Amino acid sequence: MxxxxxxxxxxxxxxxxxxxxxxxxxxxxxxxxxxxxxxxxxxxxxxxxxxxxxxxxxxxxxxxxxxxxxxxxxxxxxxxxxxxxxxxxxxxxxxxxxxxxxxxxxxxxxxxxxxxxxxxxxxxxxISPTDWTATWIKVAGKDTTARSPLFRKEFVVNKKLKSAIAYVTAKGLYEARINGQRVSDTYFAPGWTSYKDHLQYQVYDVTTILKSGSNVFGVSLGNGWYKGRIGFGNQHNFYGDTRGLLLQLVMEYTDGTMETIQTDKSWKYAYGPIMASDIYDGEIYDARMEISGWDNIGYQEDNKWNAVGTMEKGSEKLVAMSGPPVKKHELFKALKVFKTPAGETVVDFGQNLVGWVMLKAKGTAGTKITLSHAEVLTKEGNFYTTNLRSAKAQDIYILKENTEQVFEPHFTFQGFRYVKVEGYPGELTTEDLTAVALYSAMETTGKFATSNSLLNQLQHNIQWGQKGNFLDVPTDCPQRDERLGWTGDAQAFANTAAYNMDVAGFFTKWLKDVKADQQPNGSIPHVIPNVLGVNDGASAGWADVATIIPWDMYVAYGDRQLLETQFESMRKWVDYISSVAKNNLWNSGFHFGDWLFYRPNDDNDGRAAVTDKYLIAQTFYAHSTQLLINAAKVLGKQEDVAKYSALLANIKSAFVKEYMTATGRLVSGTQTAYVLALQFDMLPEELRAACANRLVANIRDYGTHLTTGFLGTPYLCHVLTRFGHNDVAYDLLMQESYPSWLYPVKMGATTIWERWDGIKPDGSFQTPDMNSYNHYAYGAIGDWMYRTIAGINSVPExxxxxxxxxxxxxxxxxxxxxxxxxxxxxxxxxxxxxxxxxxxxxxxxxxxxxxxxxxxxxxxxxxxxxxxxxxxxx
The missing domain is CATH 2.60.40.10 (Immunoglobulins)
Known part of the structure; x- marks a missing residue:
């Protein structure tokens, strides 16, 4: 006291x-x-x-x-x-x-x-839809080569310029240049959205880049998410098989006249030095194929270039970019270059990050340098990429004549701490490589530090997990052949994300895709944008992203309009659950459950931390319904408040009848079962304290260790603190042995792991099929750290x-x-x-x-x- x-x-x-x-x-x-x-x-x-x-x-x-x-x-x-x-x-x-x-x-x-x-x-x-006068252009014929095309257009500025604004988008990824320089410091434009529904365009003020007289617009295209490999099963051309460019440059002169330069049949194209570029596999760049000066005035060879083809406008809407663009951020000098026991040359940057490596090299023309990327080394100290599955994650550079060159990719990114270098001419030093972190340009809003260095490293790891996976969409992981917007991960982490960074624009943009890719019956896909099947959705705790993130972002940023925009999507999701529920019980369909929960050795006493998936589903049914009621109250939708309040009472009554004994014992006696039942107020009030005691007993029974997975972990410490067991919450947080938040920290992690034991105590690895070392979901503890340790709390009202x-x-x-x-x-x-x-x-x-x-x-x-x-x- x-x-x-x-x-x-x-x-x-x-x-x-x-x-x-x-x-x-x-x-x-x-x-x-x-x-x-x-x-x-x-x-x-x-x-x-x-x-x-x-x-x-x-x-x-x-x-x-x-x-x-x-x-x-x-x-x-x-x-x-x-x-x-x-x-x-x-x-x-x-x-x-x-x-x-x-x-x-x-x-x-x-x-x-x-x-x-x-x-x-x-x-x-x-730019309004009716103001687009440009024509979509592409390469002539079929777009079957892996090489990146270059598009070029010369034009003249013949009056004094007041302003010049470029409106650009692409099917694929684009890099736009004027007079030999990039038009902006952003990357991976136009960004990844639900392309079949809407495609973003970007707007650039290029007034200061243009010159009086001749000017040149040059644009290169990559496959990106649109045409490249995405999702599972070696899936290509998911959104389309042809890369395209749409560009409109509006020039206003000081005399009040206007002129527009735009993509049309007058543009020309050729293929440049990017021989292949893929999100998962990396980039191949042959410097011998560079076309010197192609994007600048004075280039004399464009008479040898090809006439472009044109494309019909698609059914997708062109929308303004509403979220932050991807930009370069921190630079990391190489800490050391060393030989592994296997004899490979490896570079350590000291931080698991997402982006790429800038490489300096000089050598004979045709020399091939290969950079491979990895997150960890084996316990023997060797380079380890098995957990990348089929992703090559390699950048290959082929040198031109004997002059120093600096390479970096254009249309790919990697998740890595270590880089293996093969074929480098001469001696490789730490001065030859620089790692560049790329992520959406969200302002840092939160800082957190304590007297405990392990907790401070945990906070560091949470932040870097967010940076690495908030690259235009909230991905599960940034390194293997996945990198998808898994909804369960995003909803678990959204509150923590809003403490660390300003994610208002980031999630506003992504929620448009949640709404766009929602199935007509209301089901929400497992990943957004959805590159899986139409039936890959409606999993409890994943699909509930449709209600959880709109509400969380409303509380964090006070954006009532976001609730208005998403309300119909929220209601459709709850109505979907109701449509498949029987007697108010959601006890059907596929569910991931408490994903990657701790699985103890059952040989000893037969216990396990397996939580009934339908029990979990029922709690999230209630939670989504409650959030829908909350939103309806804010928006003044009183009929919805009454309707769904009655539904919520029935959902909770059905839960008690199906999953709870008269004394408050649940059919699954796991930490996650009690955490979700208590967090979402599923239990009669007079039984909640006793259930919280059962939760504590379970935790102590496991030696004060957590056993929760993706769905139970975000709420675990919140529930303990709420019901008077703050000491137990701290004991869990400060636990250093597996499974715990600090175990990966003690094992040298610089980001959050996908699994509690991604590296086991003996130095061996978890199953390589699913073992990411940059996976932010368990970083959701950050929300509790800000709210409870530091004590900074929002007020929903x-x-x-x-x-x-x-x-x-x-x-x-x-x-x-x-x-x-x-x-x-x-x-x-x-x-x-x-x-x-x-x-x-x-x-x-x-x-x-x-x-x-x-x-x-x-x-x-x-x-x-x-x-x-x-x-x-x-």
Missing amino acids: MSGFICIISISTFAQKLSVTDLKVEHLKNPMAIETDSPRFSWKISSSVKNTLQSAYEIRVGRDKAAMNAGKDLVWKAAVSSDQSVLIKYEGAALQSKKRYFWQIRVKDNHGNTSAWSEPAFFHMG QPGYKAIVIAPKPGGKITNAAAALETPYGPVKSAWTLENGLLKLEVTIPANTNAKVILPDTTKEIGSGTYHFESKTE
């Missing part, structure tokens, strides 16, 4: 000027492709005065930055008495396709202060951290912990230390929010500002 509570508040003697920062439109800074007629504006308020709330705001929007700054020629202005500063809808004149708009905010606070106008921000409207609960619960012999979270309103911080029986807590709350600080026996309501609390412990 804690007593002797003290709250120390220091008031500044003078206030800094009230200011407005971090302007965003639709979760993005200065977005280039806004498609909605009513984009939504968000901003953050900065003030050193405590208890600051916004009382009113003024917003203005204009086409001309200077005029808007002077308050002239506005397309919308509004002055509103409101404390809302997140996702405010535009309500001005109709916005025009392909036009850029500037906007500013100023606010008034509850202390009577008024900010200056913010720095101007902008948003660029996307005031989502997006408009209201905050700070409730740290120390334990596990941790002497200090600190976390920070950049919320839609600004930074929240919670840091505590335990010293000589005294708990010292530092809290920072952002402007325009309020918080409740909960310590044992003490609750304090506070507004924005930084506070210090102290409590004595007994």
Whole structure:
């Protein structure tokens, strides 16, 4: 118990000027492709005065930055008495396709202060379907070669340019260049979506790249997810057998005239040095086949190039890119180059990452260098790739004449820590290789650290699992012949993801694919985008992604529109379960169950951690129904609230009747069974404490080890803490022997593993058929670490951290912990230390929010500002 509570508040003697920062439109800074007629504006308020709330705001929007700054020629202005500063809808004149708009905010606070106008921000409207005049182009004839085609178009800028905006998409992947340089720093465009339903286009401001006079557009295409190998069974051409390019460059001159350069029959193509490129297998690049200057002015040989073919427009919709693009991030210098016991040359980068290696080399023309990628070494120290299954994951470079060359892939990525190098001319040194991490450009929002170095490494591993697998879609793994958007993994990890990074745009984009690939009967596929069969879906805890992530993202970011957009998909999923349920029991169909749960040695006492799959299904039936009710309440759909509340009561009644004895014992006495039943309130209230005790007894019976898999693990510690067993939750978290979260850390992991024992205590490996060393699902413990150890909690009734609960619960012999979270309103911080029986807590709350600080026996309501609390412990 804690007593002797003290709250120390220091008031500044003078206030800094009230200011407005971090302007965003639709979760993005200065977005280039806004498609909605009513984009939504968000901003953050900065003030050193405590208890600051916004009382009113003024917003203005204009086409001309200077005029808007002077308050002239506005397309919308509004002055509103409101404390809302997140996702405010535009309500001005109709916005025009392909036009850029500037906007500013100023606010008034509850202390009577008024900010200056913010720095101007902008948003660029996307291109409407009727404004596409370009023609899809392709290679002539059938697109059967593995080589990447190059497309080229010369054009002239003959007036003074005001702006030049390029709208680009492709079937396959594209890299666009103008006058010898890339048009952007993004990769794997146009991104992976449910291509049969919709294809994203990107928008680039290329004004500064263009020159007066002659210019050249050059675009190369790769197979990517569209045409390359994807899914299982050596599946190719899943979405189509022909790569294509669609491009429209709109130039506006200072005299007010416009000119458009676009893909049409006047473009030409040839094949370049990329001989093959595949997501799973890697890239083959022959530098001898490079065409010098092909993407720049002055190239004289395009009269030898081929005339392009054209393609009919497909049935898929062209949509603006709504999520963050994939970009390069951290660079890793090679730690060491060494010879394995098998005599192979291997490079260690020290971190399991996703991306590729940049290689410097010089040698005789025709020299072939092969880079193979692996996550781990065998216990003998040899290179290990068996767990990649059929994925080659190799990049092959063939040198041109004897000059130093720098290679990197274009249309593939690998998951690796180690690289085997074959055929390198001369001595390979650490200076010759650099590993590049690529992932979706999500802002880092969360930081977490404690006095325990193993926990800090666990947090590192969770973050890097997220980085490696949030490459345009939330994949299960980034290295083997899979790399698919498994729904069960994504829903398990979504809350943790939202602490570590700003995933609002990332999941908004992916949920469009969840909705698009949902079957007409409401079933949700196992993977999104769906590259499996039409019947590969409707598994409990996987398909429930349709309800879980929309709700979780609403709570994290306060995006009511996301619930509106996804509500019909949420309802269709619940209705699907109801359609196959009998007497309110979902006890049919295929289910993965508690995937990859711990399987103890049954030879000793016959026990096992196998949880009845239909019991699991029933709990998720209830959970999805509850989340649908929650969404209906937010959206004011009272008929749905009544309908599904009655259904929920029947679901829980059926669960009790089918799976529980009169004393609260479940037919599956596993940790996962009790965790899910307690987490989703399946049990009569008077029996819950006893069931939580049974859960604790099970944990202790296994030597204080968890036995849960993908579905039980995310909720395990939450349930223990909720029912008064926080000490047991800490004991599980701090457990260092297998199975536990810290066991892989002790074994040298730098990411989260797919299996609790991906590497066994004796150094041998788990089954290579399914043994990824970068698989974020078990990293879902991060959610509990932020909420319980650091104590930073959202409030569903005031989502997006408009209201905050700070409730740290120390334990596990941790002497200090600190976390920070950049919320839609600004930074929240919670840091505590335990010293000589005294708990010292530092809290920072952002402007325009309020918080409740909960310590044992003490609750304090506070507004924005930084506070210090102290409590004595007994």
